[in-house]
Amino acid sequence: MPIKDWPADERPREKLLLRGAQSLSDAELLAIFLRTGTRGKTAVDLARELLHDFNGLRALFEAEEAQFCQANGLGQAKFVQMQAVLEMSRRYLRERLKRGDVLSDPDAVRLYLLAKLRDQPAEVFACVFLDNRHRVIAFEELFFGTIDSASIYPREVVRRVMKHNAAAVIFAHNHPSGVAEPSQADERITQKLKDALALLDVRVLDHFVIGDQVVSFAERGLL
Structure with a gap:
C-alpha cells in the first residue's frame, strides 16, 4: 500500500509534524530523506532494507561513495545530499558550542x-x-x-x-x-x-x- 494511503498519523512526514522528529524510527527518518521508494516498495520499506543491508544508520552514514551509490534506491545525488546533511549537523553543533x-x-x-x-x-x-x-x-x-x-x-x-x-x-x-x-x-x-x-x-x-x-x-x- 502506498504511504499516501496510510492513516495520517502513521505517515512519516505527518507523524513528524504531529509528534516531533524524536518519535520516528530510524527507518521513518531515513524514508523522509529518501522521499520515494522503488518499484513495489514504499520509502519506508526501502529504508528498512537499507538499514538491514548496512547494519544501521551509522554504517550508512560512513559508507564510501562507491558502496553507497551501489545500494538499491541510492546514487550519487543521494550521497551528496547525505554528506551535506552530516556537515550541517556538525556545523550546528559547532555553533551551539560557541554560543x-x-x-x-x-x-x-x-x-x-x-x-x-x-x-x-x-x-x-x-x-x-x-x-x-x-x-x-x-x-x-x-x-x-x-x-x-x-x-x-x-x-x-x-x-x-x-x-x-x-x-x-x-x-x-x-x-x-x-x-x-x-x-x-x-x-x-x-x-x-x-x-x-x-x-x-x-x-x-x-x-x-x-x-x-x-x-x-x-x-x-x-x-
Whole structure:
C-alpha cells in the first residue's frame, strides 16, 4: 500500500509534524530523506532494507561513495545530499558550542567532539581552546597517529595555547577501536600536559576519550 494511503498519523512526514522528529524510527527518518521508494516498495520499506543491508544508520552514514551509490534506491545525488546533511549537523553543533560557557552546556561539548572524532580511521588528538569565561576560542586537531596511537608533543600544545591566548583547554582524542576506556598512556600524557600548562596558569578542564561512547577524565577523577 502506498504511504499516501496510510492513516495520517502513521505517515512519516505527518507523524513528524504531529509528534516531533524524536518519535520516528530510524527507518521513518531515513524514508523522509529518501522521499520515494522503488518499484513495489514504499520509502519506508526501502529504508528498512537499507538499514538491514548496512547494519544501521551509522554504517550508512560512513559508507564510501562507491558502496553507497551501489545500494538499491541510492546514487550519487543521494550521497551528496547525505554528506551535506552530516556537515550541517556538525556545523550546528559547532555553533551551539560557541554560543556560551561550555561548562553550562557540557552535552554540547560531548556531541560536537563525538561528531568530529568518532569516525576518524586513525587516532586524532584535538584541543578546544577557551577564554577566561570558558567561551570557545577555537577547536584544532593537533596530532594525527596510526590506528593505535598518536605522538603528542607538550611543547606544540603550549605554543598553540599561547597563540590563542587561551585561559583553559579541553582535550579530546578518539579510539578507532570504538572502546573509549582511557589507557595508562592517555593518563600519563594528560598529566604531562596539565603540568606544562600549569606553568602558564592555564587550566585543563577535561580530557574526553571518544569511541562508541564518550568518557570524561574529569568525571572519572583522573584530572
